[in-house]
Structures are given as structure tokens and as C-alpha cells.
Amino acid sequence: AQSVAQPEDQVNVAEGNPLTVKCTYSVSGNPYLFWYVQYPNRGLQFLLKYITGDNLVKGSYGFEAEFNKSQTSFHLKKPSALVSDSALYFCAVREPYSNTGKLIFGQGTTLQVKP
Amino acid sequence: GAVVSQHPSRVICKSGTSVKIECRSLDFQATTMFWYRQFPKQSLMLMATSNEGSKATYEQGVEKDKFLINHASLTLSTLTVTSAHPEDSSFYICSAPWLADSTEQYFGPGTRLTVT
Numbered sequence: 001a002q003s004v005a006q007p008e009d010q011v012n013v014a015e016g017n018p019l020t021v022k023c024t025y026s027v028s029g030n031p032y033l034f035w036y037v038q039y040p041n042r043g044l045q046f047l048l049k050y051i052t053g054d055n056l057v058k059g060s061y062g063f064e065a066e067f068n069k070s071q072t073s074f075h076l077k078k079p080s081a082l083v084s085d086s087a088l089y090f091c092a093v094r095e096p097y098s099n100t101g102k103l104i105f106g107q108g109t110t111l112q113v114k115p
Numbered sequence: 116g117a118v119v120s121q122h123p124s125r126v127i128c129k130s131g132t133s134v135k136i137e138c139r140s141l142d143f144q145a146t147t148m149f150w151y152r153q154f155p156k157q158s159l160m161l162m163a164t165s166n167e168g169s170k171a172t173y174e175q176g177v178e179k180d181k182f183l184i185n186h187a188s189l190t191l192s193t194l195t196v197t198s199a200h201p202e203d204s205s206f207y208i209c210s211a212p213w214l215a216d217s218t219e220q221y222f223g224p225g226t227r228l229t230v231t
Binding site: 041 | 119121138147149156157158161164185205208210212218219220221222223224227
């Protein structure tokens, strides 16, 4: 069965430091991978996606993620964290062979950036 | 960019009543919309896939008679929670794939349902 795992419930980082939010996946076939961010009582906002091509994907708000097929990972990174980056982050994979775009989400990681 | 709206943003209802939540794609047509449920600080649980012009596809364990979905047009899907109970209290979020590029989905802002 397809699945997505975010091993950390919470990540704490000081403002200005680099951040990493981890994601690993288990799917058959070539995955479509996504990162979304959610602020309190809000819907999800798209950050970036990997479909094919360059393994390093750049997205919104200075975030990037690296697709690593051998490690089945798609970690989210940012060189310098901002306090405003504090939010709930979700990794997701599109269900393989789905023609409807159905997504499977990880359990989410709360990012806390302290001043 | 594409926008998906939800109405209402929050609703409080009494146990036993029904509540309708609307999901609209504002600047694109969506033949498919997804309905999710999210508990506090937890992930999104897909409830059902709403299909324009046909019946919704429900995920395992989701009661279709309790969570009625109607995809009346290419820009509107509704979720009706029938005979709501306190355990139905949750954050409900809809999403829709951008028709021209179904690899990307756009999410509504969510509806906070509280059943008293």
C-alpha cells in the first residue's frame, strides 16, 4: 500500500538557521510528490512538487526539496528560517496511476521557528 | 492562481440537525473535488471524491448516508453532514485539481464544524 511518513511531529529551529522537514514515501512506480503548508484554521497552501526532471525542486517562500529515489525521501529544506515559517507542513504523494489526482498525506510536522 | 472557496468558514449546530458545506472553484472548472476531514494537529483524512455528474466515491469507513456529497456543477460541490453528532465536530477541507494540470490541487480554506 502507498504511504507517506513524516517521522518528526515537531521541528524546532532558531530564526536564521537552516531547516529540514523530513518525508519518506512508499509507492509503486514513479511518485508525484508534494509539500503543503497549513497555518492555523486555514486550508493548505501549495509549496512545491516533484514530478520528473531535476531532483532539486524550488518552491514558494524560499523552500526547496530534494527527491532522492534511492532513499525514497523528499525532505523539505530552507537555508534560513523565518519566524513566519512556523506552521504545519504536510508531505503528500499522488496515488500512482490515479487520473483524479487523489493525494495521500503524511501525518504532518509542526515547524516552530524561534526568534 | 486558482482559488477554491468554502462556505461557511465556521458553523455551530445542534446535535441531530444537518449542515451543508459548499466548496466552489472560483476561476476554473473542476470535474473532481475531494473532501477531507482533519482533527486537531492531525493529518487530512480523505473522506470522498466528488465527481461532477455522477456519484461520489467514498473511502473505506466513511458513511455515505451520513456524509452526503453532491457535485451539482463544474464549480460546486456540497457536503451535507446529516443528523450531526458531537463526534462529527471537525475541520472539513475540500480541494480541486487544476483541470489543465491535475498534478496540482488547490485547497479551500476549510470549514470548522462544531456540533453541540
